[in-house]
Amino acid sequence: MSARRHLLIVYHSQSGHTEALAQAAHAGAQAVEEVEVRRLRAFDAGLDDLLWAHGLLLGTPENFGYMSGALKDFLDRTYYPAQGRVEGLPYAVFISAGNDGSGALAAIERIARGYPLKPVCEALIVRGEVDAAALARARELGETLAAGIAFGVF
Known part of the structure; x- marks a missing residue:
């Protein structure tokens, strides 16, 4: 492939x-x-990073059965400006959960459908210690x- 593809990893972590x-x-x-990777904390990532990406990996701790406020902030800040510009962008999720992680995952999936992003891998939910x-x-x-974004699978 002649041009490198881009993967953006946006995450928040406290622990x-x-x-x-x-x-x-x-x-x-x-x-x-074939892929250039950019890993940014959620508060440091913005619209330009999202528009740069050919794939998106979102990471969050489970906070009170929900995603972190920082990841929600990233999604809030980029949602309207990204409308019509990231439709079908492949994405996946990883969650560090104290409980079951289902609430955080459901919230991310609901917002991702609004962009709309395309889920391409099963979410990774790690319960307890990493x-x-x-x-x-x-x-x-x-x-x-x-690999999926590099070779056109997603």
């Missing part, structure tokens, strides 16, 4: 668990040479999303 997952996903995505197996799954998620 470090979600950041560890974001780092692992980033490492996995970097294994795909161990080596969880990091391996995050790495695989990053690599899968990157």
Whole structure:
């Protein structure tokens, strides 16, 4: 392929668990040479980053059964300006959950349908501590999303 594709990883972390997952996903995505990866904290990411992307990976802790306020802020800030400009953008989600993560996932999916973004991988929900197996799954998620956008699967 002549032009590199772009993967944007947007995440928020307070305890470090979600950041560890974001780092692992980033490492996995970097294994795909055809893809340039940009990993940003949610408060640092904006519309230009979203418009740059050919794929989006969203990461959040589960806060009170919901996504983090920082990730919600990113989605709020980019929603209206992105309308008609990111339709069908492939995306995936990873969640560090203290409970079951279903509320956070449902909220992200509901908002993503409004953009509308295209879900392309099963969400990774890590319940409890982030161990080596969880990091391996995050790495695989990053690599899968990157490969899919690099080779036109998504």
